[in-house]
Amino acid sequence: MTCAEFRELSALYAAGGLSDRERQEAEAHLREPSHEGCFEALREAGGGLEALVRSLPHLRAEDRIWRGIEARLGGQSTRLVRFRERAVWLVAAAAVVLLFFELSGGRHRAQVAAQAAAAADGARAQCLAELNSVRGEADAQRAALAILGSQSATIVVFAPQWGAPETIKALLDLPQRKGMILSAGLPARAGKDYELWVIRGQAPPQPAGLLRPQPSGALLAPIDPSLLAIPPDALAISIEAQGGSTTGKPSADIIFIGNVSKS
Amino acid sequence: MLPLLLAVLARAAGGDEPLLRKIAGGDARALRVLYDRCASLTLALAVRILRSRAEAEEVVQEAFLEAWRSAGRYDPRRGTAISWILSIARSRALDRVRSRGAAARAIDALGREEPAPMPMPVESAEARQDRNRIRASLSALPADQRNVLELAYFEGLTQTEIAERTGTALGTVKTRCRLALQKLAQLMESGR
Numbered sequence: 001m002t003c004a005e006f007r008e009l010s011a012l013y014a015a016g017g018l019s020d021r022e023r024q025e026a027e028a029h030l031r032e033p034s035h036e037g038c039f040e041a042l043r044e045a046g047g048g049l050e051a052l053v054r055s056l057p058h059l060r061a062e063d064r065i066w067r068g069i070e071a072r073l074g075g076q077s078t079r080l081v082r083f084r085e086r087a088v089w090l091v092a093a094a095a096v097v098l099l100f101f102e103l104s105g106g107r108h109r110a111q112v113a114a115q116a117a118a119a120a121d122g123a124r125a126q127c128l129a130e131l132n133s134v135r136g137e138a139d140a141q142r143a144a145l146a147i148l149g150s151q152s153a154t155i156v157v158f159a160p161q162w163g164a165p166e167t168i169k170a171l172l173d174l175p176q177r178k179g180m181i182l183s184a185g186l187p188a189r190a191g192k193d194y195e196l197w198v199i200r201g202q203a204p205p206q207p208a209g210l211l212r213p214q215p216s217g218a219l220l221a222p223i224d225p226s227l228l229a230i231p232p233d234a235l236a237i238s239i240e241a242q243g244g245s246t247t248g249k250p251s252a253d254i255i256f257i258g259n260v261s262k263s
Numbered sequence: 264m265l266p267l268l269l270a271v272l273a274r275a276a277g278g279d280e281p282l283l284r285k286i287a288g289g290d291a292r293a294l295r296v297l298y299d300r301c302a303s304l305t306l307a308l309a310v311r312i313l314r315s316r317a318e319a320e321e322v323v324q325e326a327f328l329e330a331w332r333s334a335g336r337y338d339p340r341r342g343t344a345i346s347w348i349l350s351i352a353r354s355r356a357l358d359r360v361r362s363r364g365a366a367a368r369a370i371d372a373l374g375r376e377e378p379a380p381m382p383m384p385v386e387s388a389e390a391r392q393d394r395n396r397i398r399a400s401l402s403a404l405p406a407d408q409r410n411v412l413e414l415a416y417f418e419g420l421t422q423t424e425i426a427e428r429t430g431t432a433l434g435t436v437k438t439r440c441r442l443a444l445q446k447l448a449q450l451m452e453s454g455r
Contacts, residue, residue, distance in 0.1 A: 011441040014342075016353060017415030017422045030341075039340040046342030046350075048444030049416060053308045053349055055397040059316075061302035061323065068324045069298070073291060073331065138289050142332050149325070 001029040003036040010038065014045035074141060140220045144180045147171045156235060158256035168256055170223070174231045179223035181235075186213040195244045197254070198227050199234040210244050211237065234259050279337075279344035286334035294331055301345050302327075305352045312356040312417055322359065326352035357419040400450045408443035411436055 006029045012018050013026045030038065147153050148171060156170040168183040181196060193212065197205035208227050213219040235258045238250040245251045285293035305326055309319035329351050330337075337347055401409060410429065414420045420428065422436045429436070 008437060008441070011444045012415060012422050012437060014346075014350075015412060015415040015440060015444070016350075016357075016419060017411075017425065017436075017440060019421045019423060022421075043340075043342050043346075044448040045441075045444045046346035048447035049349065050304075050343070050345055051397050051447035051450050052401065052412065052416065053304050053311075054394055055401045056304075056307040056311050058394060059303060059306045059310060061298075061306045062320075065302065065306070065320050065323050066295070066298055068320075069294075069327050069331075070291070072324065072328055073294075145328065146332060149328070 001025050003029075003038050006030070006035075006038045007041045010041035011045045011048070014042055014049060072145065137220070140180065140222065143178070143222060144171055144182060144220060147173045147176075147178050147180060150176065150178075152176065154261055156258035156260055158235070158237065158258035161253070161255050161257060168219075168237065168258075170235050170258055170260075172223075172228070172260065174228060174260075177225040177228040179225075179228055181211055181219060181221045181223065183213065183217070183219040185217040186211070186219045187217055188213050188215060189239065191242050192239050193242050193244055195238050195240045195250070196221075196223070197236040197238065197250060198232045199236055200230065200232050204249055205236060207245065207248060208235075210240075232260050279347075280339045283334045283337040283339075283344060286331060287337075294327065297330065297344060297348070298327055301348045304345065305348055308349055309352050309356045312353065312419075313359060318359060319356070322352055322355045325355050329355070353416065360419065397447075397450060401447070404443055404446060405439075407431075408439045408446075411439040412443045415440060 006013075006026060009018065009022065009026055013023065018026060030042075150173045152173050152175045154172045154174065156172060158168040158170070168181065168186060170179055170181050172179045186194070193210045195210055196208040198208045199205050206227065208223060209221070211219055211221050236250070236254045237256040238245070238254045239252050240250070241252075282293050282297060286297065302323060305323050306319055309322040309326075310316055313319050313322065326348055330348055337344065341347070404412075407429070411425055414425045414428065415422070422433055422440075425431075426433045426436050431439075
């Protein structure tokens with residue numbers, strides 16, 4: 001597709017009036033490195049559509065819509081922002097300390113300043129580590145929400161095998177080879193690890209990684225996509241010595257089993 | 264001119280890109296800013312397509328959650344954040360219409376749950392004037408241009424389907440759509 005051809009189609013592309021094949025061709029064209037007015041035409045068409053929508057009867061978006069969005073976002077966003085604010089404040093506080101010692105002078109000024117700088121570096125490093133950890137959680141939560149939003153999502157509820165009160169679920173999108181293990185109250189066990197297993201037919205269980213809940217009991221862990229290439233019949237969780245089974249099969253009791261529906 | 268003023272302020276603050284970057288970084292307050300800027304329009308669009316307030320509200324939620332997840336993929340060269348959100352919501356709303364099936368579509372055609380405009384305590388006189396001005400210009404568009412645009416954007420028909428339904432050539436459909444959007448875009452620009 002040439003730029004002239006794209007510009008000709010840009011209005012229909014923006015308005016969603018192209019067939020799948022035509023749209024793919026247009027998108028492939030937009031990925032090309034140089035253009036002659038293609039994006040300008042697209043922006044113009046977008047402005048026209050915005051005007052079209054602005055002509056519709058005004059409807060007030062009630063607060064419940066935003067509350068629904070917040071509820072589905074969970075706490076991930078605000079926590080991330082809080083950590084960022086903490087990082088900014090800690091770095092600012094460290095800067096004030098440094099400035100104070102710089103201005104007050106004295107025999108140990110250089111030594112104290114070096115200590116303050118080291119403290120600031122330590123605080124910064126700690127904040128970055130915390131921030132990275134929260135970002136990882138946020139990514140995991142987004143991945144889980146994406147699975148839940150998929151039309152092919154299935155939820156596997158694990159059945160506790162000997163009265164364990166915890167509830168664990170697996171969110172699976174098998175056509176997309178995506179899966180997450182989710183629990184709100186799986187207690188961490190000193191010196192032990194939970195290990196996930198994939199079960200297919202009569203074959204021996206296949207190890208699928210360790211599950212390490214947070215101190216609060218919250219657990220959100222991805223399942224290796226390669227293990228979902230062939231849909232499993234069931235998923236199981238065992239308690240193993242720290243580091244997981246060394247034999248490649250569950251060395252201790254299976255405490256949770258979840259059957260995977262393939263319908 | 265309030266909605267347009269907000270757009271101008273956004274432009275003065277460096278456009279939508281910084282806002283979308285914040286959202287991509289996990290800042291829910293930035294998402295709220297985007298929501299305040301676009302939610303009413305998004306809802307109006309979803310109601311127009313779905314003709315169901317309840318479903319439209321779900322679509323608005325889905326659109327903003329999608330924006331939250333994919334803000335990193337927003338490309339400012341392609342259009343404003345409002346255009347981007349509207350395209351997400353339109354796509355979600357049309358997916359729902361298509362999944363309803365033929366019977367429901369027949370009910371839709373009869374005007375299922377025709378949306379009554381809500382009371383408008385938050386719409387300023389200026390915003391109302393803006394809308395009336397755009398409406399007047401829209402009604403001044405030739406009927407065949409407006410029809411092509413509405414069939415594509417609100418009904419989700421492709422250019423081939425529009426050509427078949429209206430008995431016109433494909434090239435004519437393209438031209439009508441382009442001319443209609445050009446005129447409306449000029450209208451938006453003149454209001455800014």
